Amino acid sequence: MYHEIHLDKINVNSQPPAEEPARQYFFMAKCRQWVKNFERKNGRLPGACVTTFGCQMNARDSEKLAGILREIGYAEEPDEKKADFVIFNTCTVRENANQRLYGRLGQLSRSKKQNPDMKIALCGCMMQEERVLEKLKQSYSFVDLVFGTHNIYKFAELLAACLESDRMLIDVWEGTDKIVEDIPSERKYPFKSGVNIMFGCNNFCSYCIVPYVRGRERSRDPKEILREIEALAADGVVEVMLLGQNVNSYGKTLEKPVSFAQLLTEVEKIDGLRRIRFMTSHPKDLSDELIEVMGRSEKICRHLHLPIQSGSNRILEKMNRRYTREHYLELTEKIRRAVPDISLTTDMIVGFPGETEEDFRDTLDMVRRVRYDAVFTFQYSKRSGTPAAAMEGQVTPEVMKDRFDRLLLAVQSISAEVCSIHTGSVQEVLVESVNDHDPSLLTGRMSNNLLVHFPGDASLIGKLVNVKLNECRGFYYLGEGGQVSCEKGK
């Protein structure tokens, strides 16, 4: 296990070991020496700034980057302009994510002119694209280190090389079948954590770039997952979010196949753990077994994020989603029977190639039928290399914007109604932070994922407390109370 390893005892003048993760600890120790030299020379520790774009998977990967930087001895520097090491963990799911990165890089080049020793690194999904690497080489030559999604576990080794070189170092792999366990990570919150249960995606929805940049689906060994969550629970974590692009197909490719429902049943037994969340569920793989487990579970949160993408069967087929609107509706009815107060949320794309006004109305119709608590709405973004990019009937920006606005209006009025139904009730919330705008208030999260702000003391952060929901303000509540709730059965 990682915490049994003492970096200072590693002889960095010997040959690096070949096996993982020992090899990475060797390079962490090596970088640590560099940090000590830096401190001697400058009278301070070097500062590092990690910035994350994109989804929860990336957020979790960034915790690993931060954990490695902490082990090496870097101080956290929230202001990237002042940092000695800056790393952007990138996303490329939509074109605007890419544009944002180039904008940030442009700004950072000015800071690097003032501090020429600053090292700039880029990693994550966007780096898996050939055209991005070309552009970086041509126009962003001040970047020092570039790596991708498959070799993030090698960060310490790459950093060691980067610290000793003045040239742009690029190490991007096309794919991998490897999962390296026991790399240190730094949790953003002491009381909750994401846990990867699988990597990659095999679904190839026709608009989506994720399978190309994250590679084929690989599930982690259930024993490793349980060991990680047990250690987290022993360290004070009460809520975990199990992460995968399609958690419902977890375990299918393991040597000894295990279902996601079986994994959840085992996670449920872990002492000290109070809440279990997961993301993302693909409707085509949502099983009756899972619905049953959710129905009888005491720890699985009453929230299901079930991306529908479109309400039109014709478009769903072109998207290669492999379900129909009828099947989707059946699923939502089943889950509501099993977990009556469940909150349903979804993702929707407008303007997929060939989408007609009638197709779009089918999407609006699904908003009205399912009555979602929240909908994440996206304008279709063309990703080169995906099948949809070459499809006929690309929708004009004007039509796309018009549909997007109409969808948003429908979503907002329905969600506000749906979210407000808990007014007056008492709910258990996990206190996450002091309120950003009013320090006399705390912010907590309900089982159904809605936030509630209520008066209270910062000592309650990380605790599960009961709060009376006095008033719904659209997508959050104002409440009062805050007595610590007892763990069931204790």
Ligand code: SAH
């Ligand atoms: N694995 C998850 C989604 C990951 S991407 C799932 O299958 O649900 C998150 C969301 O981004 C998707 O649900 C989709 O709504 C949106 N998205 C993905 N590719 C997109 C594209 N090319 N244009 C617009 N939205 C996209």
Ligand code: SF4
């Ligand atoms: Fe993309 Fe589809 Fe995989 Fe989700 S399931 S990551 S939308 S290809």
Ligand code: F3S
């Ligand atoms: Fe973006 Fe990669 Fe996630 S493309 S949405 S960060 S898997």
